[in-house]
Each structure stands twice: as C-alpha cells, then as structure tokens.
Amino acid sequence: xxxxxxxxxxxxxxxxxxxxxxxxxxxxxxxxxxxxxxxxxxxxxxxxxxxxxxxxxxxxxxxxxxxxxxxxxxxxxxxxxxxxxxxxxxxxxxxxxxxxxxxxxxxxxxxxxxxx
Amino acid sequence: xxxxxxxxxxxxxxxxxxxxxxxxxxxxxxxxxxxxxxxxxxxxxxxxxxxxxxxxxxxxxxxxxxxxxxxxxxxxxxxxxxxxxxxxxxxxxxxxxxxxxxxxxxxxxxxx
Numbered sequence: 380x381x382x383x384x385x386x387x388x389x390x391x392x393x394x395x396x397x398x399x400x401x402x403x404x405x406x407x408x409x410x411x412x413x414x415x416x417x418x419x420x421x422x423x424x425x426x427x428x429x430x431x432x433x434x435x436x437x438x439x440x441x442x443x444x445x446x447x448x449x450x451x452x453x454x455x456x457x458x459x460x461x462x463x464x465x466x467x468x469x470x471x472x473x474x475x476x477x478x479x480x481x482x483x484x485x486x487x488x489x490x491x492x493x494x495x
Numbered sequence: 496x497x498x499x500x501x502x503x504x505x506x507x508x509x510x511x512x513x514x515x516x517x518x519x520x521x522x523x524x525x526x527x528x529x530x531x532x533x534x535x536x537x538x539x540x541x542x543x544x545x546x547x548x549x550x551x552x553x554x555x556x557x558x559x560x561x562x563x564x565x566x567x568x569x570x571x572x573x574x575x576x577x578x579x580x581x582x583x584x585x586x587x588x589x590x591x592x593x594x595x596x597x598x599x600x601x602x603x604x605x606x607x
Binding site for chain 1: 529531536537538539540541584586592593594595596597598599600
C-alpha cells in the first residue's frame with residue numbers, strides 16, 4: 380500500500396533555529412498538507428498545497444512557516460525561527476482529489492519536533 | 496463554526512464490548528466525515544468515512560451512524576479487541592476548503 384514518508388522521525392533544535400521537515404507524498408496525489416499535533420491534543424490543520432501554491436492556511440501558519448515542493452517529489456515545511464511552542468508532532472498528508480467520499484487523506488507517521 | 500466536538504475523552508471496555516464514540520458539528524457545509532485511528536507514534540489512519548446523504552455505513556466491525564438533522568455522528572466498534580486500543584478522531588471536511596477539522600480524540604482501551 381502506498382505510503383507518505385516523512386523524515387526525520389525526530390528532530391531536536393534550539394530555539395531560534397530554522398528547521399526543515401521533509402515529506403514524500405504518494406506519487407499520483409495532487410494535494411499536499413501539513414498538520415500538527417501538540418502532545419495529547421487534537422490534530423490541527425496548518426496548510427494545504429496544490430498546483431505549486433498554497434490553497435489554504437490556518438492562523439497557526441504565520442510568516443515563520445513556509446512550504447515548498449522543490450523537485451516534484453518532496454514536500455517540505457520550513458520553520459524559520461523556532462519557538463518553544465512549535466514543539467509538536469508534524470504530519471504530512473496527501474490526497475488524490477479534493478477529498479470527498481472515501482478518497483481520504485493518507486498521513487505520514489510524523490516528525491516529532493522538540494524545540495529546546 | 497468550524498469545530499467538531501467529540502466525546503468521551505477516554506473509554507475503557509472489555510473485550511467483545513461495543514465502544515461508542517460521539518461527535519457533533521455545527522457547520523452544515525461539512526460534506527465528508529471520516530474517522531481516523533491513531534496508534535502511539537504513528538500518523539492518523541483512515542478507518543471509515545461517510546457522507547451526509549447516508550445514515551449508516553459499515554466496514555467490517557466498524558459502523559458509522561449519521562444523524563443529519565441533529566448534526567451528530569458516531570462510531571461503533573463491534574466485538575472490540577485489545578488491538579483496537581488506540582486514539583480515535585472524528586473529522587469533518589467541506590469541499591470548499593481543502594482541510595480536515597478534527598475532533599479532540601477519544602483514547603480507547605480494550606481490556607483482555
């Protein structure tokens with residue numbers, strides 16, 4: 380079964396440093412997403428990306444965040460200057476169509492980001 | 496309103512029991528309601544999903560019941576097993592916006 384692959388699985392960074400989280404979506408999927416989950420809390424939407432541009436973003440996704448699909452296979456989330464409150468599990472997801480019916484999203488296993 | 500309210504927060508049942516997890520929403524523009532299962536350290540995995548024109552959907556031991564007028568939907572797990580112990584999230588999506596809105600999650604423990 381096709382998978383969404385995320386690297387690294389765990390990243391520790393110092394406050395103020397830049398981090399890049401990487402994802403390889405399912406190859407024939409067209410829509411890409413980042414979600415995050417603070418420990419013990421619900422999964423929150425960050426951003427959706429289609430046709431090489433952001434299609435929607437949440438209030439969380441401020442100027443410190445950016446996304447990129449640099450080479451047609453990878454999808455990255457960059458946090459320019461990390462804060463303690465950015466510590467969370469970050470999930471990449473992809474979908475083949477505008478997600479309706481049972482098409483669903485496929486989530487990766489996540490990157491645990493710890494900001495110290 | 497983009498919230499999806501989920502209850503209970505946690506649930507313990509014995510093996511063979513039928514845990515029921517409930518969700519409620521306000522926004523009638525939502526048109527797709529998936530349930531996700533999440534094991535520790537893993538991403539959410541799609542379990543079953545329903546559209547609002549259907550009142551019930553079954554897939555294996557998992558059933559979604561949907562009440563459009565009450566704006567509520569629930570997940571039933573028949574003959575629950577210890578391997579079903581996980582966190583379950585309901586979610587909602589509307590076609591005009593490319594995102595899922597998740598409930599707060601229910602931690603289910605099925606005791607042997």
